[in-house]
Amino acid sequence: MSPVHFIAVPLFAAFLIPLIGKVSKELVKIIPGIVLLYLSYLSISLFPIGVNRPIVEIIAGFNPPFGITLYYGPIAAFLTTLITLVGFVIWLYSYKFIIREPTEKYYMLFMMLITGSTGIVLTGDIFNLFVFFEITSIAAYSLTAFLRDRDGAEAAFKYLLIGSFASTFFLLAIAIIYANIHTLNLADIASKIKDIPLTTRLFILILIIIGLGIESEMFPLNGWAPDAYSQAPSPVGAVFGGIVVKAAIYSLMRIIFLMFHTADVLHFLVVMGVITLLIAEMSAMKQQQIKRMLAFSSIGQMGLVIIAFGVGTEPSVRAAMFQMFNHALIKSLLFFAAGYLVFHSGSKKISALDGLGHDKPITSFFFAFGALAIIGLPPFSGFWSKLYILLSVADAGLMVPVVLILISSIIEAVYYLRVVSRLYFYKEEATDVRRTPVSGLVAMGILTVVILIVGFYPNLILHWMTPAANDLLDKAAYIKFGLFH
Amino acid sequence: MRKVIAILLLIIIGYYSIDTILKIPFGEGVKGVGKHYLESTIKETGAVNSVTAIVVSYRGFDTLGEVTVLFLAATGLGAILYDKKGKKRSLQNASLIVKTSSKIIYPLIALLGAYVFVHGHLTPGGGFQGGAIIATGVLLMFISYRSFETNHKALSIIESLAGMTFVTIGFAGLIYGTSFLQNILPFGIPGELFSAGIIPLIYVAVGFKVGAELTALLDNLLKTIK
Numbered sequence A: 001m002s003p004v005h006f007i008a009v010p011l012f013a014a015f016l017i018p019l020i021g022k023v024s025k026e027l028v029k030i031i032p033g034i035v036l037l038y039l040s041y042l043s044i045s046l047f048p049i050g051v052n053r054p055i056v057e058i059i060a061g062f063n064p065p066f067g068i069t070l071y072y073g074p075i076a077a078f079l080t081t082l083i084t085l086v087g088f089v090i091w092l093y094s095y096k097f098i099i100r101e102p103t104e105k106y107y108m109l110f111m112m113l114i115t116g117s118t119g120i121v122l123t124g125d126i127f128n129l130f131v132f133f134e135i136t137s138i139a140a141y142s143l144t145a146f147l148r149d150r151d152g153a154e155a156a157f158k159y160l161l162i163g164s165f166a167s168t169f170f171l172l173a174i175a176i177i178y179a180n181i182h183t184l185n186l187a188d189i190a191s192k193i194k195d196i197p198l199t200t201r202l203f204i205l206i207l208i209i210i211g212l213g214i215e216s217e218m219f220p221l222n223g224w225a226p227d228a229y230s231q232a233p234s235p236v237g238a239v240f241g242g243i244v245v246k247a248a249i250y251s252l253m254r255i256i257f258l259m260f261h262t263a264d265v266l267h268f269l270v271v272m273g274v275i276t277l278l279i280a281e282m283s284a285m286k287q288q289q290i291k292r293m294l295a296f297s298s299i300g301q302m303g304l305v306i307i308a309f310g311v312g313t314e315p316s317v318r319a320a321m322f323q324m325f326n327h328a329l330i331k332s333l334l335f336f337a338a339g340y341l342v343f344h345s346g347s348k349k350i351s352a353l354d355g356l357g358h359d360k361p362i363t364s365f366f367f368a369f370g371a372l373a374i375i376g377l378p379p380f381s382g383f384w385s386k387l388y389i390l391l392s393v394a395d396a397g398l399m400v401p402v403v404l405i406l407i408s409s410i411i412e413a414v415y416y417l418r419v420v421s422r423l424y425f426y427k428e429e430a431t432d433v434r435r436t437p438v439s440g441l442v443a444m445g446i447l448t449v450v451i452l453i454v455g456f457y458p459n460l461i462l463h464w465m466t467p468a469a470n471d472l473l474d475k476a477a478y479i480k481f482g483l484f485h
Numbered sequence B: 001m002r003k004v005i006a007i008l009l010l011i012i013i014g015y016y017s018i019d020t021i022l023k024i025p026f027g028e029g030v031k032g033v034g035k036h037y038l039e040s041t042i043k044e045t046g047a048v049n050s051v052t053a054i055v056v057s058y059r060g061f062d063t064l065g066e067v068t069v070l071f072l073a074a075t076g077l078g079a080i081l082y083d084k085k086g087k088k089r090s091l092q093n094a095s096l097i098v099k100t101s102s103k104i105i106y107p108l109i110a111l112l113g114a115y116v117f118v119h120g121h122l123t124p125g126g127g128f129q130g131g132a133i134i135a136t137g138v139l140l141m142f143i144s145y146r147s148f149e150t151n152h153k154a155l156s157i158i159e160s161l162a163g164m165t166f167v168t169i170g171f172a173g174l175i176y177g178t179s180f181l182q183n184i185l186p187f188g189i190p191g192e193l194f195s196a197g198i199i200p201l202i203y204v205a206v207g208f209k210v211g212a213e214l215t216a217l218l219d220n221l222l223k224t225i226k
Helices: A005-023 A025-052 A074-096 A103-122 A126-144 A150-181 A186-195 A198-215 A224-231 A234-259 A263-286 A290-311 A314-345 A361-375 A381-395 A399-425 A438-456 A459-473 A475-482 B002-023 B032-045 B050-058 B060-080 B096-118 B127-144 B152-176 B199-222
Strands: A055-058 A069-072 B223-225
Touching: A005 A025, A005 A103, A005 B060, A005 B152, A025 A055, A025 A074, A025 A103, A025 A459, A069 A074, A069 A103, A069 A475, A074 A103, A074 A234, A074 A314, A074 A438, A074 A459, A103 A126, A103 A234, A103 B060, A126 A150, A126 A186, A126 A198, A126 A224, A126 A234, A126 B060, A150 A186, A150 A198, A150 A224, A186 A234, A186 A475, A198 A234, A198 B002, A224 A234, A224 A290, A234 A290, A234 A314, A234 A459, A234 A475, A263 A290, A263 A399, A290 A314, A290 A381, A290 A399, A314 A361, A314 A381, A314 A438, A314 A459, A361 A381, A361 A399, A361 A438, A381 A399, A381 A438, A381 A459, A438 A459, A459 A475, B032 B050, B050 B060, B050 B199, B060 B152, B060 B199, B096 B127, B096 B199, B127 B199, B152 B199, B199 B223
Parallel strands: none
Antiparallel strands: A055 A069
C-alpha cells in the first residue's frame, strides 16, 4: 500500500498486455478495467491518510534530495482519486465502443496515458516530472492519430510539433535550474530558488510557462487542442479533457506556487486566464463540429481554473480545485454522449444532430444534462464551482474578471443550448437502428448520478478542498515534508 | 508592424537567454547532489561507473520512465503504421561484397552490443547504448538482404518480458527492502562483473528491451510497399 503503485501497476499492465494478447483478445480489454478498479480502491483507501499528513515516498532508498521522491499530499490524493475514478469510467465507456484495430495497442497507450498523468501528479522531482510529461504527451500524440485518417494525422503532427517545443523549453528550464542550484528535488529547489539571480529566475519562469502552458491549454499556446480533441477517438477526447489537462494544470500551478509565488506572476495568470476564457468561448460559438465545440469549451473552462488559481487566495484555490473536479466529470460525460451522437448521425457536424432527441432519447438526455451542468445551472455541481469562483474573485476585488466571466457564461449558455435545441426541437425523419451499448450508458449514468449528488451536497467534495488548497499555498510545509526536516 | 513586434520580442528574449547563460557559474567544480554522487557512488551503489550509478540507481525511476517512452514510441508507431495484410521492404539486395561482409560482421556487432550492456556498471555505455548497437547490426542485415526477416512475435515477447522484469525488480525492492527499485542484492567487490547489486540486472533487461524495440521500429519504418 504505497503511492508508487499508482505508477508501477498500470505500467506493468501496459507491458503485460502484448503477452496477454497472444492468449485472448477479450482479456486485453478487461485487464485495464481490473487495474483501474484496483487503483481506484487504493486511492480511496489512501485518501484519508494523505489528506491528514503528506506521505513522502522514497524511490530506490536514497533520501531527498539525492534520490527521487513521490509527494502524496492532499492535492495529489484528490487528483489521483479523480484520475483513477474517471479513468475507470472511461474504460467502461470504451469497453464496447468500436475501436479500430489494433485494440491491443489502444489499451497499452491508454494505460500509459494513465501512468503518465498519475506520475505528473505524484512526483516530487522536477526532472521526473519532465519524464512523466513525455510519457503522457507521446501517448497522447499516438492516440490522436489512432484512427489513421488524414485529419487525424494532421492533428497529431501539429500536436507533436507544439508538444516537442513544450518539452524542449521545459527541459531547458530544468537544466538552468540545475546549473544554478545543483538540485532537482522540488522541495529543495523551492528552498533555494532565492539563490538564483532575478533575471535568470524570470527567464526560467518564461520557459516553464511556455513549456507547461502548452499542455495546460493556456492562450495562445492551445492551437493543438481543438484538432486533437476532435480527431482522436471519443473516449480519448474524454481522457484529454478529463485527465491530462488536469494533471498539466496542477503541475504548472505547483511549480508557480513553489518557485514564483509573487503578486505579479499571479496577476499575469489572471490576465492570461481571462484571455483564454474569452477567446475560447467566442471560438466555441463559431464551431460547426460538435467535438471541436467541446474542445474550445474545455479550453475556456481551463481559463476559468487558471483565473481562480491566479487570484491565489484560499477560497479561490479551493474553488479552482472544485471546478477541476466538476469539469473532469461533466466534460467526460459530454464527450461520451457526443461520441455516440456523432456515431448515430454519421457526421461530426452539429447540423446533423437535428431531431436525434426523439430517435435516441437516452444519449441525447445525457448530452443535455451535461450541457446544463457545464453552463452552471442549479442543481448541478457545475453551478457551485462557478459560483464559488465568482465569489472568490469578487472578494479579491477583481471586478473586471467577474464581469468577463459572467459574459463568457452567457456565450457558453448560447452555444450549448443551441445544440440542445437542435436535438429536441428540430424534426428529422431518418432513424438509426443501431443502439448505444449498455456499457456506454452505464458509464454516462454513473457520471450523471455523481454530478447530481455533488450538486445537491457540494460539501461532500468541498470539505476535502480546504486541505488541498492549503497544500498548494503552504510552501513551507511542502519544503518541510519534502525534505524530511 | 507585426514583424517589428516579433523582432522586439526576440531581442528581449535573446537578451535574457544570453544573460542567463552568462550567469551560470560554469567551471567552479561539482556542487550539490552531483558532488554527493561522485563521492559516494561506490559506497552507496557498489558500481564503479558513477554515470551508470546515477542513471540506474539514484535516478532509476527516471530510467524506468525513459524505457517507457521508447516503448511508447514503438507502440505508437506500430499502431499508426498498422496494416492487417503486412507490408514489404522496398530495398533491393545489396552487392555480393556487402552481403558477405555483413554476414560476418552481424554476429560481432550483436556480441559487442551484449558486451556493452552487460558491463554497463564497469565501463562506459549501458543498456540503451548496447541495445542500439544490436539494432544497428540488424539494420545492416535489413539493408543487405531483402529477404531477411525478424520474428515480430518473439520481439514483442522480449519487449514485454524485459519491461516486466524492470518493474518486478522495482517491486522486489518494495517487498524485500523499504522502497521501490531499492538495491536488495549484495554489492560484491566493486570492479568485478558480478557486483553492484541490481544494476547489471536492470541494464541487461534494458539492453534486451531497447534492442528489440529499435529492431521492431526499423522494421516498421522500412516496410513501405503493400
